[in-house]
Amino acid sequence: MKHLSIDIETYSSVDIGKAGAYRYAQSEDFEVLLFAYKADETPTEVVDLASGEVIPDEIVNALRDPAVTKHAYNAAFEWYCLNRAGLETPIEQWECTMVHGLYCGYPAGLEAIGKAIGLPEDKQKLATGKALIRYFCSPCKPTKSNGGRVRNLPVHAPEKWKLFVDYNRQDVETEYAIQQRLNRFPMPESEWEAWREDIRMNADGVRVDTQLIEGALMLDSESKSRLLCTAREIAGLDNPNSSPQMLSWLKSQGVEADDLQKATVAKLLDREDLPEQVRQVLRIRQQLSRTSVKKYVAMQTALGEGDRIRGLLQFYGAGRSGRWAGRLVQCQNLPRNYISTLDSARELVRAKNYDGVKMIYGDVSDTLSQLIRTAFVPSEGGKLIVSDFSAIEARVIAWLAKEDWVLDVFRSGGDIYCATASQMFGVPVEKHGVNGELRQKGKVATLALGYQGGANALIAMGALNMGIPEEELPDIVAKWRNANPRIRQMWYDFESAAVETVRTGETHQVYGITFRTEADLLYGQFFLTVELPSGRKLFYCKPYLKENQFGKSAVHHMGINQNTRKWEETSTYGGKLVENVVQAIARDCLEVTLERVRVAGYRVVMHIHDEIVIDARADQYLKDVNAIFAEPIPWAPGLPLNGDGFESPYYKKD
Template sequence: MENLSVDLETFSSVNLGKCGVYKYAESDDFEILLFGYSVDGSEVKVVDLAQGETIPDTVLSALTDETVTKWAFNAQFERVCLSRYLRDKGINLNPGQTVKSEGLFLNPSSWHCTMIWSATLGLPMSLESVGAVLGLDKQKLTEGKNLIKYFCLPCNPTKVNGGRTRNKYFHDKEKWKQFKSYNKRDVEVELSIQEKLSRFPVPNFLWQEFYLDQTINDRGIGIDPLFVESAIKLDQEVKTHLMSELKHITGLENPNSVLQMRSWLKKHGLEMESLGKKEVAKELKTVGKELAEVLRLRQQLAKSSVKKYTAMKNAACMDYRERGMFRFYGANRTGRFAGRLVQLQNLPQNHLPDLAEARSLVKQGNVEALEMLYEDIPDTLSQLIRTAFIPRTGLKFIVADFSAIEARVLAWLAGEKWRMRVFEEGKDIYCSSASQMFSVPVEKHGVNGHLRQKGKIAELACIAEGELVLTDEGLVPIEEVTTKQKVWDGENWVNHNGVVFKGVKEVIEYEGLRATPDHLVWVKGKPKPIRFIESAICKTHLIQTGDGRRTIRLGENHKCRETLESKAKPLLCTDTMRRVRKCPMAGLKQSKVGQIKRVSSLLTAETNTNMVRKAAKCCKTAMHQSKRSKLQKLWCKRDKVVLPFCFRSRLVDFTRGRQCAKRLGIRSDKYKRQLRKRKYPLCSKNSQSKQQAERYPNTVGATILAIRKIGSYKNAIERNGQRRNHIKSKYSCSATQKKLAFNRSKARVYDIRNAGPNHRFTVSGKLVHNCGYGGAVGALKAMGALDMGLHEDDLQQLVNDWRSANPHIVSLWWDVDRAVKQCVHERISVRTHNIVFTYKSGFLIIKLPSKRCLYYVKPRVEENKYGGESVTYEGVGSTKKWERLESYGPKFVENITQAIARDILLYAMQTLKEYRIVAHVHDEAIIETDKSVSVQSVCELMGRTPPWAEGLLLRADGYECEFYKKD
């Protein structure tokens, strides 16, 4: 026997969801009802333990034989339940364990979990969902939920059921028969999943990490039961008092009801959409005394974090240790752990000056002293949650965590050297960023230490030199715009506060606009502006300013006015030629352009020019005469006709028609058509090509449009319809689009300050935000910059300083974006920044420097809601449903950065595994160890750089404590 696949059906009166499997299996009435198994993939058998059947001796011995690999979906459940079953039979599970409590469970090193296997491939973490996504022939039986509810959960005593609290097999034999079939099917589904995923085996190093995770979950972390009980009792007393006081003031039946409280506040002149913490704190600064008292009491009453104490009590095992709090690969897009039960990942911070004193008063239940010293008792209890975790008697906690691990990983990936120097010199990156952004010295736990968490990324936004701004005096280069000239904000001519020079920055060009990647622009189909780089990446159409900010189009063929490019040489036609027109090209006439309300007049030009050119000033000017070939007048019979085909600037000669490649889309209705009846055709019979099967669309180039007499309306027309913009042929224009979207270069950049009440203006025909609003400045405002006493006029410069110092991080975002799209589009491997992107069997696979892979299911590059391109894949969304999700460069980088940080933590935990890790949170490890162990030795081991991360500078800091706390 090499492999044993098992699945259990069990009973316990303990709530599995609230208490976890360890407490569940400790219950006095715990019982294994059915034991389904398969040996080496053979036929599934079910042992009916409830009716007295026994597990075969060979299978029983295999459970403790570490040479036999045990498989289960959510193997932790089966392993813990079987551990209780075997203990009851007197079998020693781990004879080598010196700590009694750690010999309670089967050694996880011989267990493999099909659920974890699924998670590593980005699949759901439920048996039913995995089977559905993989399209298995045998699916989990849907009637299983009702059967589990009937046989595995306690029932309410009634007259009908004779007052019993549990249903057994003899109470409904038909259901019991179905229950056994259900158990058998679960094992069959698990075997099918193993077979389906066999092409993507889990690397051995991941199984080793899984074993470490299971060991930590088995070990658990101790709690102080007296402190927990006192906190729960104290919270109940305080909440009862607060409820009574609020009822007396407001007269409400339930002051804790959001609807009732909002209605009461509205009657008293305060209308609030939300009663959240931030909204209440904001109103407390301005409202009257009575309303302030109500809001303060309501905020205390609504404090939910104190429920953590109840969760601790529910999940605590008989030895007062919390077990099973970590789910390996719980976040399957990064591989990070997920919290369970008490959820250590989101505990409130502690800011009390003396935690030990506050903790002691709570343990004593001294309400009077707490009210006198701390006023807000619910908040005090919330801050003391961490202190409920304590080490064993005679031991201590050492808490060690990485210093700015994600910031270090991001700088290392992007090659941002100045940030690496900060780490090398031992400086705090968050303090350095905050100092740079807020122009004040910042020290951790020192001067302006509260600003440390504000050291976040800010973004830059401005317009390149030479871009034409639409003013009431015509089109003017942005650097020449004066305060005397009004600018067009899409609706009106507005005043502004002048042009600001922002230095030399990196710019990109897309749809005729050159600007920094993070400038805000309006795009088709979205009411609010988005970042310019996002528009370029997604290929969304920038809104061309017209009356009411709507796009103006010319003519019946719906070609955008932005295609009139003044800087390039005019072409008669940029793509496939349909046919020779009746009128020769030499007879072109200038179309008459209609007037548009409040927009500068479109310029006119003399007859027989090839296109209309824009001018910086509103005046007439001689147009540039193209030197390219034109369609010559037909003089007489047998004269040679040369047509300007203009596909990559070629000419089509009727005597060489056979050389016109089939791929050019030249079919019989193109160059086989006669010029006139009974005259010489373009192609002789011998050179006539065959009918082309594949049809290519006729397109117009992205930068030039010839305005001809035929085929265009005389007046400019507004497009009010809801039809989407016509997408150009991917064969003829994809390269051009990519070039425009990613043509990065350095340029002198400018912006316009405070352009009207809407803070926007028109440049190169596109509507953009002015500086000082939105984008990074908006982010700074959201972080509370104005609340810290900073002036709004100072924010943009703070953003600029940070943004200009981190160009490599921005490049990393869009290098990854391009790599992902190229990989999915072309089904090839692409490498960038030591990360490899591969497409295989319906997966986008991102191979990290650690050799671990991230999997994205069924990726596609498809049109997003804005009409551009985005990468989508299947996964579990925010609604907990399997759906198609959307992503792009920065999101992928975020996943990659967090995934690498996770790998570094696991490497450190493997290094520290002999130190008895009892818990971990993101970048932090909590160790229960002897008092002789030094913090320095633990931090030195934790701060070692993995061999696969050469050049990455790590540092771990730590402290020791008699109860868990945040330093």
């Protein structure tokens, strides 16, 4: 036996959707109900553990045999659950069909990829599964008709259980059929190793300050209760959270509003003629509508053994680039902190001192929001070392396009925003110095315009909020493009290479990036692939040429629509291709650095965008980590990298 495909069905009273798979499997009542397996090409078997059956010795031995590769769809779940159940196997022996599918540009979800990859009907995931999982895998509500039980067992619905066994068997067949198709487009071994390290990190988890979380939740409840009382007193409303009641009251105060969405309320508060009592009530509504404190609830729900939260990151979760995506607490999207006295604020919240927080900081809800990051803490007696790549995308795009003046700024340690503004406007620009007011324009241009964006990209990056008049935006776009001619040319060269590759089937290489078409005639798979300097590839499924909205021949392909989240036709263009490649290269730089940091003996507990968070010992130091960030990448000669960060007793935005 060389390969073993596995799918399990499990029970736990913990809500896996809210708490995550690791906390789910740590529940005292967790158990494996069904164990389906396919040894090489033999028929799939199901072991009904819930009914007393036992996994054959041959399969138990295969699970522990390093020569047998274990496969599953979302293998991290099977691996962790089986280890918790006593069937221990190291992650080195596993491969994940879901991750392989994501690598090849397909959607996540066994049913979704089955349809996208074109599985025949008899190999696709059975649609009956969700209802059966709800019935057997989660607690049930006690009723008179079910005898007051809180869990459904096989004996309670034998016919449903038989269907559940068939469903379990079919999942293995579906996973195996997908695996056979994906194997024709192998994932590099370096990516498998990165995935395994990611699983180890997720299973280790990051420690959180439970006292801070408890204090924040209590203060939030107290704050909302007091705010509602104040709003009732001012407006005389039964429920100030009711939009119809609030809109009616505003109208009675001479203030017209179509809705009470966040932007509408903010616009109303900008009015100078707003009656003071209306201003008070709208500010209260703003505070009540804040959702950021929900992250404390998410932390508490996902909290597992050792006061650690596990499973915060999803490998290859961010679409085309292959970047990581946030899960559970969504640590990739945490509120910023700007309080200068974080230590004091944290201690007041940990002490559940509502009056102290209110007196010193005013807005309790905003203060709690700013402290969310600080809930992540090191192990007892340690510290956090946080280091990130400085302006990584700006460095990568300049390196790729050979925009030498930008690279020179980075190599000399200069301020890229000042240098960009100087290049754009033809005058010296110094931060807080001569022509310093132009730095803001250089900053927003650097952040927004690298991927062929125009005035709308500047607006999306916050140009108007920075005080830049809208009428100046087209000029900023033109000046940035003139200052970066090589980057501008790279958009058109990428687009031409992609179009010609799809049109002719011939391979094209530009800027060290290789465009190919790759096909699997047996299963009807066809891709445009883009090979990166690291050797990793980006996959665009079923590419073809068609006129785009501008009447220009463009590459169209199947992919996840970022707005609808559906698998459907989408198109791409030069700037978008450059964005995919630049972000993917930046991701690969992070992957290399993560491995170097781990090899050097550091305990990485999470990473956020281009930032690595280390649960460090007292004798480990930031300067040594930063030095690792600055080490050259073998496949990116000449790319200037730099690490910057801080040491802290808790996580924060420095």
